[in-house]
Structure formats: C-alpha cells, structure tokens
Amino acid sequence: MKLIIQIPCYNEEKTLPVTFQDLPKKIDGIDEIEYLIINDGSHDKTVEVAKELGIDHIVSFPNNRGLAKGFMAGIDACLRLGADIIVNTDGDNQYQGQDIEKLVQPILSGKSEIVVGDRQTDSIEHFSFLKKKLQKLGSWVVRLASNSNVTDTTSGFRAYSRDAAMNLNVLSKYTYTLETIIQAGRKKTAIKNVKIGTNEKLRESRLFKSMWGYIKRSATTIIRTYSMFRPLKVFLILGSLAFGSGSLLGIRYLYFLFNGQGDGHIQSLILASILITAGFQLGVFGLLADAIAANRKINDELLYRLKRMEYDKINNKELEEQLYLKEVAVNKEKL
Known part of the structure; x- marks a missing residue:
C-alpha cells in the first residue's frame, strides 16, 4: 500500500520545512510513504528547499496557474507514480501532519473513498466571527448541492483512494474544494469527515484578496457545478x-x-x-x-x-x- 502526500506550494520556502517536518514517516497499514510538491510558479527558493529536505517528487509550473490546476497536476503525478492513497495538505503548515493517519484509516478499512478533515472552524482563534459564520453557511449550501454530509467543505486537508482520484475532473480555475465535493456527492462516492486540529497561522491566506470576492467566486462555482449535474x-x-x-x-x-x-x-x-x-x-x-x-x-x-x-x-x-x-x-x- 503506497501513500503519496502532495503539497501545493507557491513561494513557501519559509513554511515548507515546518510543514515537511510535521508529516508522518510511518503509518500502520501503509508500506511506502512518498512526498510530492507542486511548485506553482514560485519565484523564491521553494524548489531548492524541497530538494534539500529530500522530497521525493517535484512537479513544477513555469508560472502561477492557481490552486485548482496545481491540485490536479499533483493528482495526475501521484497516480502515475502508483499511489494507492493520496493525501493533499497545504504548504503553509495550516494542518497538523499527525492527523494524516486519521485521514487514511477510513480508506484502509474500506469504509470511505474520500476523507475530508474537519477543522472545527468555530475553534480556530484567528478566524473572525464573520468568517466562521460564512464558512458554516457555505458548507451548508454545499451539503445541499452535493447531497453529502461534509462538515468543512473548504478544507483542503483530504485523502483520496486511487479510484476516487481517477474520478476527479476539476474545471474551475480558482479552487477545487467545493467542486470536487459536489462531484463526489452527486456520483454517490463514499465521503467521510474526520475531526482534525490546526496549527497557528504562519502567513496570510493568498487564496482571495477579500471576503466578498471569495463569496462571489465560491457562489459561482457552486451554482455552475450543481447545474452541470442537475x-x-x-x-x-x-x-x-x-x-x-x-x-x-x-x-x-x-x-x-x-x-x-x-x-x-x-x-x-x-x-x-x-x-x-x-x-x-x-x-x-x-x-x-x-x-x-x-x-x-x-x-x-x-x-x-x-x-x-x-x-x-x-x-x-x-x-x-x-x-x-x-x-x-x-x-x-x-x-
């Protein structure tokens, strides 16, 4: 059983070492663990740092193509490398590496094909009151659209079985988190939630410039993806x-x-x-x-x-x- 942990990176030379050191080196039920980064057009020393850390595989874009493109490029590379399970985490050390074992266990036991880490956003101190409420509202809308029970729909800390990864087809140029859940839910893919912890914030989010811009793009993604299936x-x-x-x-x-x-x-x-x-x-x-x-x-x-x-x-x-x-x-x- 081969696990590949993929890390999308954009100018993560400072945070990548912290993230990598926190990743598990051994998990019961897993024979091999390999690590892969997707360098999304970084103009710092992210690639050099990755090589120094001994990361097994590096996928590089010459320019920044966005989170969705990077995610799918990583999935493609992991499948080509023979991964039986793929875990996606972030290069900013937002998620706790020790929780990867929790993510893969439902797949190893055959109870799930996709496992999503639930950050329990109400407990995250650096999230504002408005952000917490919007996260809850957005997750509720996605649950309705996907006919699934995913608690934290914007969490990027996820595990995919090989079969589930091959069924992913992301069309969004912005992010993959919402679209993949709606796709999986409408395809009756087995999805499970696992409660996880988060680390202290090392840098500001680069995914969106403003809260309202994020809401607009997320709403567009939900409506478009749902319309494709219904x-x-x-x-x-x-x-x-x-x-x-x-x-x-x-x-x-x-x-x-x-x-x-x-x-x-x-x-x-x-x-x-x-x-x-x-x-x-x-x-x-x-x-x-x-x-x-x-x-x-x-x-x-x-x-x-x-x-x-x-x-x-x-x-x-x-x-x-x-x-x-x-x-x-x-x-x-x-x-």
Whole structure:
C-alpha cells in the first residue's frame, strides 16, 4: 500500500520545512510513504528547499496557474507514480501532519473513498466571527448541492483512494474544494469527515484578496457545478418562476381588461408575454441541458476507464522493469 502526500506550494520556502517536518514517516497499514510538491510558479527558493529536505517528487509550473490546476497536476503525478492513497495538505503548515493517519484509516478499512478533515472552524482563534459564520453557511449550501454530509467543505486537508482520484475532473480555475465535493456527492462516492486540529497561522491566506470576492467566486462555482449535474431541475425552477410571474401579470391584465381599464395596462400584457415565453424557453433549455448532462456522464465514465488503463499500464511497466533489474542482480550474484 503506497501513500503519496502532495503539497501545493507557491513561494513557501519559509513554511515548507515546518510543514515537511510535521508529516508522518510511518503509518500502520501503509508500506511506502512518498512526498510530492507542486511548485506553482514560485519565484523564491521553494524548489531548492524541497530538494534539500529530500522530497521525493517535484512537479513544477513555469508560472502561477492557481490552486485548482496545481491540485490536479499533483493528482495526475501521484497516480502515475502508483499511489494507492493520496493525501493533499497545504504548504503553509495550516494542518497538523499527525492527523494524516486519521485521514487514511477510513480508506484502509474500506469504509470511505474520500476523507475530508474537519477543522472545527468555530475553534480556530484567528478566524473572525464573520468568517466562521460564512464558512458554516457555505458548507451548508454545499451539503445541499452535493447531497453529502461534509462538515468543512473548504478544507483542503483530504485523502483520496486511487479510484476516487481517477474520478476527479476539476474545471474551475480558482479552487477545487467545493467542486470536487459536489462531484463526489452527486456520483454517490463514499465521503467521510474526520475531526482534525490546526496549527497557528504562519502567513496570510493568498487564496482571495477579500471576503466578498471569495463569496462571489465560491457562489459561482457552486451554482455552475450543481447545474452541470442537475440542469433540468435548475432550468425548470427558473422557467417556472418566469412562467408563473408572467401568468400572474397576465391574469392581472385580464382583470383590468374585463373592468374596462385594459388600455392603461398594456405594459403588463407585454411583460407577461415576455415572461411566459422566457419560461417556456427555459424549460426547453432544461431538456437540452439534461441530455447534455447525460452525455457528460458517459464521457466521465469513458475518461475514467482511459485513465485507469493509462495509469495501470505505466505502473505495470515500472513493476516489470523493477523485477527485471532484481533478476539481473540475482543472476550476477550467482555468477
């Protein structure tokens, strides 16, 4: 059983040593533990520090591409390297490395495919009152959208089984945390929460410049991702609202018309016609989007099978090379 711990990094030369020293070197049930960093266009000495620390694998971007791109690049590299379990943590030492054992245990026991670390945000001292409440509200919305029980949906401290990692398809350019939970929940992937601790803040967050900017981007991600999986429901709700509003305006116009006051309410008739037409069109769009969503499910399944074939082929080839080298070494000893 091989575990790879991946660490997305952007200018983390000061915090990476602290993060790495806190990571586990041995876990019961795990045969191998390897470490991988994703250098997201750092312009400090992050890569040099990683090499000095003895980190096994380094994936580098020439420029900053964002957390979502870095996360998926790390997942791809880990799968190619033969990881059975992948743990994602942060390079700023936000999470406690000792809790990685808690994350992997539900996967080792076969009880879960994805495990999300619950930071228990109410207990984090450097989180403001507003941030705590917004985190709770956001997690509640994501639970509804994903039909899952994830407590801390923005936590980046997660463990993935090999199969669950191959099912990830992140389209967001901003962050992966919300999108992957909605995807997993809608695909009926087994997700478990594990309570974890956090360390003292070493630096300010670089993920967003303002709270409202974060809310706007997160809301966009939730709506878009949910719409991809339940488009018919979304369009029917919007269409029903438009059609219902138009119908009410139409009834209002008829009331005035029968009372001899129709001439003064032509605007209501025009608006009613527009809303009823828009409602009908949204319903048709919903049917078309539902057909596209069904096709997307087929494409996701095909992509999963292609990934499985590709990664298994790579790992089988490496295994054959290792066995060959061992056989050559044994024959040399005999000679």
